[in-house]
Amino acid sequence: MKIYWKRLKKITEEITNKKVEIIMNIENSNLRGAIQSNHKIIIYLNMSYNKSINDIIKTLAHEITHYLLQDKEHTNEFIMKCDEVEKLIKEKYKGGEKWNFIHKIVILLCCVEQ
Ligand SMILES: [Zn+2]
Numbered sequence: 773m774k775i776y777w778k779r780l781k782k783i784t785e786e787i788t789n790k791k792v793e794i795i796m797n798i799e800n801s802n803l804r805g806a807i808q809s810n811h812k813i814i815i816y817l818n819m820s821y822n823k824s825i826n827d828i829i830k831t832l833a834h835e836i837t838h839y840l841l842q843d844k845e846h847t848n849e850f851i852m853k854c855d856e857v858e859k860l861i862k863e864k865y866k867g868g869e870k871w872n873f874i875h876k877i878v879i880l881l882c883c884v885e886q
Pocket of ligand 1 (some may be wrong): 846
């Protein structure tokens with residue numbers, strides 16, 4: 773399954789209101805991901821644990837929530853916010869797919885008309 777990385781990057785930038793760089797690695801650790809923020813945000817994804825789009829969105833949501841709450845702890849507030857962010861990313865990600873589909877139809881119609 774194709775993963776739209778540019779779309780994911782854009783979504784994370786919209787939510788955090790910062791430039792985001794997503795770095796993939798295969799680290800021999802039990803970390804699924806990590807986040808670092810400075811003038812821009814760097815999100816590390818451990819690809820050993822992020823195999824599907826659902827895994828990736830879950831990890832991105834988790835890391836972004838750490839940034840949004842400026843908290844390293846996994847409090848109840850964190851869990852609730854993380855859930856919210858995950859839903860938002862999923863919505864925006866799917867929304868992009870719908871747009872792509874419409875765009876393709878429009879192009880197809882144009883071709884037919886010529
Ligand atoms: Zn965490």
